[in-house]
Amino acid sequence: MSTSRPADSSAGAPAPHLQHHFTSPAQQFESVVLGMWLFLATEILLFGGLFCAYAVYRANHPEIFEYAHVYLSKSLGAVNTAILLVSSFTMASAVWAAQQSRARLLRIMLALTIACGLGFLGIKYVEYKHKWHEGLLWGKLYRPQHEAAPFSAHHAFEHGQTPPAAPTSAPGDTDVSWVFTPGDTGPRGLLAPGDTTPLVSPEPKVHNVQLFFGVYFALTGLHAVHVLAGLVLLGWTLWRAALGHFSAAYFTPVAMVGLYWHVVDLIWIYLFPLLYLIH
Amino acid sequence: MSPSEPTRPTAAHPVGHHVPLRVLAATLAALLVLTFITVAVTWFSWSDFGRAGNIWIALVIATLKAALVALYFMHLRYDRPFNAVVLISALLFVMLFCALTLMDARAYQPDIQAYRDVDPAHYAPDLQRP
Numbered sequence: 001m002s003t004s005r006p007a008d009s010s011a012g013a014p015a016p017h018l019q020h021h022f023t024s025p026a027q028q029f030e031s032v033v034l035g036m037w038l039f040l041a042t043e044i045l046l047f048g049g050l051f052c053a054y055a056v057y058r059a060n061h062p063e064i065f066e067y068a069h070v071y072l073s074k075s076l077g078a079v080n081t082a083i084l085l086v087s088s089f090t091m092a093s094a095v096w097a098a099q100q101s102r103a104r105l106l107r108i109m110l111a112l113t114i115a116c117g118l119g120f121l122g123i124k125y126v127e128y129k130h131k132w133h134e135g136l137l138w139g140k141l142y143r144p145q146h147e148a149a150p151f152s153a154h155h156a157f158e159h160g161q162t163p164p165a166a167p168t169s170a171p172g173d174t175d176v177s178w179v180f181t182p183g184d185t186g187p188r189g190l191l192a193p194g195d196t197t198p199l200v201s202p203e204p205k206v207h208n209v210q211l212f213f214g215v216y217f218a219l220t221g222l223h224a225v226h227v228l229a230g231l232v233l234l235g236w237t238l239w240r241a242a243l244g245h246f247s248a249a250y251f252t253p254v255a256m257v258g259l260y261w262h263v264v265d266l267i268w269i270y271l272f273p274l275l276y277l278i279h
Numbered sequence: 280m281s282p283s284e285p286t287r288p289t290a291a292h293p294v295g296h297h298v299p300l301r302v303l304a305a306t307l308a309a310l311l312v313l314t315f316i317t318v319a320v321t322w323f324s325w326s327d328f329g330r331a332g333n334i335w336i337a338l339v340i341a342t343l344k345a346a347l348v349a350l351y352f353m354h355l356r357y358d359r360p361f362n363a364v365v366l367i368s369a370l371l372f373v374m375l376f377c378a379l380t381l382m383d384a385r386a387y388q389p390d391i392q393a394y395r396d397v398d399p400a401h402y403a404p405d406l407q408r409p
Binding site: 025026029030033034037038040041042044045048049051052055056059060074078081082085086088089091092093095096099100248249251255258259262265266269270272273274277278279 | 294295297298299300303304306307310311314317318320321324332333334337338340341344345348349351352353358359361362365366368369370372373376377380381384385388
């Protein structure tokens with residue numbers, strides 16, 4: 001112990017968690033919080049790249065976003081938002097419980113936070129599964145099942161024509177190779193010459209919808225990975241709380257996991273309206 | 280740092296700020312109300328604000344919610360201001376990044392259009408609807 005540190009009769013022996021290069025637990029805690037905020041800033045910048053991609057795509061192709069967002073469930077998104085907000089509240093309460101040395105409340109609040117995180121991922125799983133089955137995926141995996149595929153492959157199938165070979169590549173702007181299979185006739189490869197039957201979707205179709213789902217999966221996927229990491233951290237914190245490691249004298253891990261968890265919530269607060277609430 | 284600051288947290292020198300449960304609960308209530316509002320505004324048309332008029336309303340509400348989370352759940356209101364400086368600089372840099380990128384996001388649209396116009400049947404089959 002440094003001789004420059006004044007003896008304080010009310011303080012007693014140094015706290016066991018106080019590292020020697022800090023003067024006091026308060027200073028040590030503030031330093032850790034600052035370090036955590038610096039890390040959180042890099043997290044915001046990481047997501048910033050994807051938000052920028054969103055902004056560019058939406059600025060250039062607003063019609064894609066207006067068309068494709070209807071395939072996201074507003075209600076599931078809203079429920080997930082509420083779940084994350086409640087989990088943020090239980091997390092903040094866990095920090096408060098630790099500060100009050102209320103060990104049982106701390107464990108309950110951490111467990112509730114984990115339950116909310118699992119609930120969030122469960123709903124996300126339902127959403128992803130639905131999109132997977134509907135073929136609403138990114139890039140070349142975008143093969144919508146719910147309507148006529150571009151160039152009306154579905155339409156041709158309904159009219160008893162030979163079903164098209166499974167597309168080896170997605171319908172893109174310039175890539176039409178899968179439409180023109182050998183032996184096919186007609187301008188589109190799948191339609192007989194002179195067949196002017198209206199397509200299943202007669203209104204002007206929106207193209208390159210896979211852009212939206214690429215942005216959707218990149219943003220929500222990276223967010224889900226963060227939720228998963230947060231759950232692992234919360235599990236570790238709960239385990240340590242069960243061992244009785246935390247009290248008013250030392251609760252830094254609870255507070256830091258809390259800050260991380262709140263940033264995960266913060267990002268979802270922006271993702272929800274940007275992806276689900278396009279109007 | 281006061282020289283008399285103790286090496287153990289005391290009532291006079293607590294570690295971190297204690298945000299009481301009722302403040303946290305009020306924050307949660309406000310967040311849930313704002314979530315309802317941000318969903319509710321999509322039931323109406325805001326086309327007066329442009330094609331994507333809703334996005335500005337949604338972003339303002341989202342920023343309000345983010346501020347509530349940061350100020351109360353993350354204790355930013357009670358922290359040293361430097362932590363807020365870190366957060367706000369990160370947000371400013373993201374905005375700068377997006378703004379500079381958006382400035383020339385359409386720079387290649389004329390080239391793309393010219394490319395498609397060369398042979399629309401081949402390069403822009405999506406525009407060649409029967």
